[in-house]
Amino acid sequence: MENIQPQKGHICDAINQAAEPDIEVLYDLSELFKVFGDSTRIRIITALTAGEMCVLHLAEHLGMGQSAVSHQLRILRTSGLVRPRRQGKTIYYSLDDDHVREILEAGLEHILHR
Amino acid sequence: MENIQPQKGHICDAINQAAEPDIEVLYDLSELFKVFGDSTRIRIITALTAGEMCVLHLAEHLGMGQSAVSHQLRILRTSGLVRPRRQGKTIYYSLDDDHVREILEAGLEHILHR
DNA sequence: TCGTCATATGAACACCTGTTCATGTGTTGT
DNA sequence: ACAACACATGAACAGGTGTTCATATGACGA
Numbered sequence: 001m002e003n004i005q006p007q008k009g010h011i012c013d014a015i016n017q018a019a020e021p022d023i024e025v026l027y028d029l030s031e032l033f034k035v036f037g038d039s040t041r042i043r044i045i046t047a048l049t050a051g052e053m054c055v056l057h058l059a060e061h062l063g064m065g066q067s068a069v070s071h072q073l074r075i076l077r078t079s080g081l082v083r084p085r086r087q088g089k090t091i092y093y094s095l096d097d098d099h100v101r102e103i104l105e106a107g108l109e110h111i112l113h114r
Numbered sequence: 115m116e117n118i119q120p121q122k123g124h125i126c127d128a129i130n131q132a133a134e135p136d137i138e139v140l141y142d143l144s145e146l147f148k149v150f151g152d153s154t155r156i157r158i159i160t161a162l163t164a165g166e167m168c169v170l171h172l173a174e175h176l177g178m179g180q181s182a183v184s185h186q187l188r189i190l191r192t193s194g195l196v197r198p199r200r201q202g203k204t205i206y207y208s209l210d211d212d213h214v215r216e217i218l219e220a221g222l223e224h225i226l227h228r
Numbered sequence: 229t230c231g232t233c234a235t236a237t238g239a240a241c242a243c244c245t246g247t248t249c250a251t252g253t254g255t256t257g258t
Numbered sequence: 259a260c261a262a263c264a265c266a267t268g269a270a271c272a273g274g275t276g277t278t279c280a281t282a283t284g285a286c287g288a
Contacts, residue, residue, distance in 0.1 A: 067277080111146060178247085231288090234284090236283070241276105253264105
């Protein structure tokens with residue numbers, strides 16, 4: 001990284017203005033979006049928007065192997081986006097938070113309205 | 115990928131219900147979130163929330179090299195999240211779309227409120 | 229208890245991503 | 259025209275990511 005020192009003072013609205021708002025929060029934020037940044041996981045989340053579903057049906061729905069889906073579900077679970085409910089041998093997954101739908105909506109707004 | 119055929123019919127709310135809503139849109143959606151899924155880009159976007167800024171000031175603000183920032187700006191520009199404005203030698207970047215702020219907000223809601 | 233079903237997990241592998249270094253492009257002032 | 263400045267771009271390299279294969283866990287029924 002070089003030593004940066006622009007010669008003439010440019011007029012940048014945001015410069016010299018208080019430090020970054022919670023740099024650690026911004027890191028967590030990027031980690032959250034990283035979870036949404038995979039088409040398999042987005043498809044899982046979208047599917048769960050309609051209601052809870054078990055792993056094999058998710059795999060069938062996505063046309064993928066059970067293992068791959070299970071791995072992705074672990075990531076979604078760890079991130080607190082999805083919640084498991086055990087009933088006998090099968091485990092039903094559902095969205096853990098209404099924020100998840102809102103984030104999805106916000107993204108769709110950008111994709112569609114332009 | 116294995117041949118999946120669950121033995122007994124589980125009760126999954128969303129199964130057998132109309133096909134996926136535009137699988138291509140979901141792919142684009144994941145591509146969008148992928149752009150948000152990097153701390154450097156999130157920091158750039160957040161910085162631009164306060165107003166336009168030139169590349170060197172962004173680099174200074176982030177404590178990174180000019181090249182790295184420029185590479186990330188190209189990704190943000192290509193994704194339509196950020197817009198350049200040339201004035202002499204320097205180029206000022208700003209958020210291209212109000213949707214960007216909304217997506218950021220939706221993500222923050224999830225991070226903070228829990 | 230034994231076999232089967234539903235899911236989870238670990239290792240391995242190919243692929244993708246972000247930074248750095250070096251260099252190129254375009255603009256300004258002299 | 260030339261040097262300096264602001265920014266962009268290409269190559270290269272380390273580190274991360276998602277799928278597959280094989281195997282483990284845990285629950286149910288006979």
